[in-house]
Amino acid sequence: MRTVLITGATSGFGKLLTEAFLQNGDYVIATGRNLTERNEVFSFERKNHPDRFMELTLDVTQKSEIAMAAATVANRLGTIDILINNAGYGLFGALEDLTEEEIRYQMEVNFFGTVAVTRAFLPALRQTQGKIFNFSSVFGFMGFPLTSLYCSSKYAVEGLTESLRGELAPFGVQVCLIEPGGFRTNFGSNLRWSSPGAQSAYHAQFMNYKDLHGKISKRKPQQPSEVSEGILRLSLQKRLPMRKVFGKDGRLSYFLKHCLPSRVYFTLMDRVFRMVFLKAQT
Numbered sequence: 001m002r003t004v005l006i007t008g009a010t011s012g013f014g015k016l017l018t019e020a021f022l023q024n025g026d027y028v029i030a031t032g033r034n035l036t037e038r039n040e041v042f043s044f045e046r047k048n049h050p051d052r053f054m055e056l057t058l059d060v061t062q063k064s065e066i067a068m069a070a071a072t073v074a075n076r077l078g079t080i081d082i083l084i085n086n087a088g089y090g091l092f093g094a095l096e097d098l099t100e101e102e103i104r105y106q107m108e109v110n111f112f113g114t115v116a117v118t119r120a121f122l123p124a125l126r127q128t129q130g131k132i133f134n135f136s137s138v139f140g141f142m143g144f145p146l147t148s149l150y151c152s153s154k155y156a157v158e159g160l161t162e163s164l165r166g167e168l169a170p171f172g173v174q175v176c177l178i179e180p181g182g183f184r185t186n187f188g189s190n191l192r193w194s195s196p197g198a199q200s201a202y203h204a205q206f207m208n209y210k211d212l213h214g215k216i217s218k219r220k221p222q223q224p225s226e227v228s229e230g231i232l233r234l235s236l237q238k239r240l241p242m243r244k245v246f247g248k249d250g251r252l253s254y255f256l257k258h259c260l261p262s263r264v265y266f267t268l269m270d271r272v273f274r275m276v277f278l279k280a281q282t
């Protein structure tokens with residue numbers, strides 16, 4: 001039986017991954033913030049899989065909680081076979097309109113959280129020749145206006161993961177980037193937006209982007225189970241690919257960014273961005 005640890009398992013992809021791996025017969029350690037005050041989140045899993053389920057409080061920005069989780073896993077289970085660094089959120093807004101605190105916290109959760117949890121569980125994963133899945137995004141290989149910090153955090157996850165591929169290969173530990181397009185989880189409702197006043201130089205861009213985001217959110221959603229089932233299937237493969245893109249929009253974005261000559265790609269994107277972000281000013 002494989003042991004799988006998932007960060008941010010309280011919602012969205014993380015919750016679905018918990019269900020998918022439990023259904024597969026794996027032992028799942030579901031981690032999340034403030035679990036003692038959120039007793040209901042895993043009531044189903046606790047009741048239905050008492051022998052193969054553990055929940056641990058783990059805010060990925062809290063060193064003491066990471067250390068406690070690693071110690072608990074070591075004492076109670078010994079090792080893990082799979083780590084899924086899924087916890088994350090999006091911070092949207094113009095760079096100038098964000099506070100330093102907002103900027104740093106975005107990197108703390110999405111990037112340094114992934115770094116810290118990976119470091120804590122690598123000794124266990126080296127023992128089992130385990131697998132690590134790091135959540136990036138389409139925003140991890142394409143830059144977009146008004147999402148510079150979210151993109152930066154995911155680009156950083158990409159650099160980390162590609163570098164770890166060679167570093168961990170001698171130990172038999174494999175890493176894989178997960179790059180979803182837009183899926184209907186609680187990501188949209190958990191987004192943190194800057195709050196530019198009318199005096200902000202980016203006010204029109206920001207309002208146009210929020211408007212577009214609202215319209216996109218109402219479109220037929222891509223089902224997040226595509227991602228959770230896809231990761232489960234990948235985890236059963238002997239060799240992991242470097243990255244896996246999910247969603248029609250994700251695959252189109254990947255093609256545009258990686259198959260078009262750079263000059264063509266950026267000319268195209270300049271047009272798209274002018275249309276979307278500056279429409280009120282043209």
Ligand SMILES: NC(=O)c1ccc[n+]([C@@H]2O[C@H](COP(=O)([O-])OP(=O)(O)OC[C@H]3O[C@@H](n4cnc5c(N)ncnc54)[C@H](OP(=O)(O)O)[C@@H]3O)[C@@H](O)[C@H]2O)c1
Nearest residue numbers: 008010011012013033059060087088137182183185186187
């Ligand atoms: N949905 C998409 O379209 C999409 C596309 C590309 C990439 N992604 C990535 O997919 C991952 C999962 O997001 P989702 O779409 O499933 O969104 P979600 O439904 O909002 O779930 C995000 C999860 O991350 C957790 N989290 C946030 N900050 C945390 C922290 N400091 N410590 C521990 N957990 C924390 C949340 O916990 P709480 O319940 O405590 O808030 C929640 O469980 C993220 O890395 C996101 O960037 C999503």
